[in-house]
């Protein structure tokens with residue numbers, strides 16, 4: 559296995575959305591998400607910010623599916 563150093567997301571000024579995981583460039587206005595318990599979860603991307611409550615749920619479900627596929631892919635590497 560070979561790894562190669564690339565520029566990190568942070569160096570590019572990108573941060574992952576706390577809901578969907580999409581990398582986005584936080585601007586001066588960053589949406590912050592609070593869970594139903596009122597706890598601050600973190601910064602969210604413009605798409606999640608504009609998706610509305612039901613749209614955000616769909617985006618989170620899609621993110622979960624993506625992470626489940628990614629988990630299977632990583633397990634398949636046999637490390």
Ligand SMILES: [Zn+2]
Nearest residue numbers: 575578603606
């Ligand atoms: Zn998002």
